[in-house]
Amino acid sequence: MIIVMARGHEAIWWPRIIEPGLSRRAQPEARRPEEETVPVRDEAAKLAGEVAELRHAIHREPEIGLDLPKTQAKVLDALSGLPLEISTGQALSSVTAVLRGARPGPVVLLRGDMDALPVTEETGLPYASAVPGAMHACGHDLHTAMLAGAAKLLSARQADLPGTVIFMFQPGEEGYAGARHMISEGVLDAAGQRPVAAYALHVTSNKLPCGMFSTRPGPMLAAADQITVTVHGRGGHASQPHRAADPIPVAAEMVLALQTLVTRKFDVFDPIVITVGSFHAGTTDNVIPDRARFLATARSYSAASQAALADLVPRLIKGIALSHGLHADVEYAAEYPVTVNDAAEAAFATATIADAFGPERGETAEFPITGAEDFSFVLNEVPGAFVFLGACPPDRDPESAPTNHSALALFDDAALAEGTALYAELALRRLARG
Numbered sequence: 001m002i003i004v005m006a007r008g009h010e011a012i013w014w015p016r017i018i019e020p021g022l023s024r025r026a027q028p029e030a031r032r033p034e035e036e037t038v039p040v041r042d043e044a045a046k047l048a049g050e051v052a053e054l055r056h057a058i059h060r061e062p063e064i065g066l067d068l069p070k071t072q073a074k075v076l077d078a079l080s081g082l083p084l085e086i087s088t089g090q091a092l093s094s095v096t097a098v099l100r101g102a103r104p105g106p107v108v109l110l111r112g113d114m115d116a117l118p119v120t121e122e123t124g125l126p127y128a129s130a131v132p133g134a135m136h137a138c139g140h141d142l143h144t145a146m147l148a149g150a151a152k153l154l155s156a157r158q159a160d161l162p163g164t165v166i167f168m169f170q171p172g173e174e175g176y177a178g179a180r181h182m183i184s185e186g187v188l189d190a191a192g193q194r195p196v197a198a199y200a201l202h203v204t205s206n207k208l209p210c211g212m213f214s215t216r217p218g219p220m221l222a223a224a225d226q227i228t229v230t231v232h233g234r235g236g237h238a239s240q241p242h243r244a245a246d247p248i249p250v251a252a253e254m255v256l257a258l259q260t261l262v263t264r265k266f267d268v269f270d271p272i273v274i275t276v277g278s279f280h281a282g283t284t285d286n287v288i289p290d291r292a293r294f295l296a297t298a299r300s301y302s303a304a305s306q307a308a309l310a311d312l313v314p315r316l317i318k319g320i321a322l323s324h325g326l327h328a329d330v331e332y333a334a335e336y337p338v339t340v341n342d343a344a345e346a347a348f349a350t351a352t353i354a355d356a357f358g359p360e361r362g363e364t365a366e367f368p369i370t371g372a373e374d375f376s377f378v379l380n381e382v383p384g385a386f387v388f389l390g391a392c393p394p395d396r397d398p399e400s401a402p403t404n405h406s407a408l409a410l411f412d413d414a415a416l417a418e419g420t421a422l423y424a425e426l427a428l429r430r431l432a433r434g
């Protein structure tokens with residue numbers, strides 16, 4: 001009925017569904033998946049009101065971590081009546097929904113995370129968090145609502161759907177590795193065969209104008225590890241340090257040595273960030289304490305660098321302690337792997353954005369960002385792409401707007417229809433490709 005693809009951009013993805021050996025001109029009657037239906041963006045726009053309602057309800061009652069019973073109930077309610085196979089998690093309050101199309105085809109996974117942050121909201125929004133100390137400051141309320149919207153939109157096309165879609169509603173992204181838990185509970189096998197591709201969207205309250213998409217091939221987000229160090233000394237009188245074993249200068253030396261490690265042991269084109277974010281020792285000026293303790297985060301962009309950090313950091317810390325006659329305990333906890341977009345899937349996502357929304361609506365990010373994501377666990381198993389979506393309100397400057405995780409972060413509802421549409425477009429077009 002309506003052809004949604006602009007002629008100038010169809011070449012970006014169209015040739016992939018042409019039969020091998022035939023040129024595009026040779027088969028003008030070839031069936032395009034969108035030709036006989038309403039454009040996805042129009043359907044997403046029609047759903048925007050109820051998607052916003054769900055988003056506001058989730059925003060009002062944020063939950064943190066792996067156990068999000070109220071959020072889970074809202075998702076189950078939003079999905080009720082749809083032709084989905086639904087299962088819920090054991091170790092976490094996840095929701096996995098499987099939509100089987102009437103036509104045979106591959107499996108595609110779409111992921112939306114559902115958890116909030118331990119932040120007290122200061123936005124003054126009419127639907128602001130009613131839970132002190134908890135806020136959807138990373139916009140996961142939008143992801144959940146958009147994914148539910150996409151499930152509804154795609155369910156209406158079940159009769160035409162050439163394959164299966166897994167909707168992964170995931171708790172515990174913010175430091176709880178919820179994606180890893182869902183993988184161990186079988187989300188990747190929920191349809192009976194592995195997905196050929198997996199996609200995640202993430203809204204951002206700054207940097208990108210509302211409705212702008214951004215992705216890139218290769219590393220998209222950093223690996224994040226936590227380093228916990230305790231330097232054991234021997235306390236005493238601050239006026240007689242030679243009779244004690246002062247852990248403070250030794251720990252301070254470690255903090256500086258970690259920065260030297262970054263510049264002397266790693267390729268400058270495979271960057272590392274180490275930040276000591278917490279340092280505690282002692283009680284007053286005239287007492288040498290028994291111990292000093294600090295915490296650091298380490299960010300890296302390759303599995304090789306992450307492995308090298310896990311080896312080099314403990315060795316450096318222990319060596320410095322030993323050289324001063326002290327002892328240090330080091331815990332190097334590898335938390336999230338680097339999030340790596342498959343080059344072909346990132347190109348497919350970029351082409352889908354250009355074709356469905358217009359080329360001016362997508363950018364290829366020049367660099368990865370230093371944040372981390374547990375969608376990395378999914379991308380370690382299934383090729384796919386992680387895509388950012390600008391949700392900065394139009395009356396704010398994306399360059400100076402409060403960032404994700406800020407108590408003042410605002411995510412505009414106008415992004416909801418766009419994210420719902422992109423989730424659906426990615427699934428439809430990827431399934432059509434086979």
Ligand SMILES: [Zn+2]
Pocket residue numbers: 138174404405
């Ligand atoms: Zn976050």
Ligand SMILES: [Zn+2]
Pocket residue numbers: 138139140173202
């Ligand atoms: Zn997030």
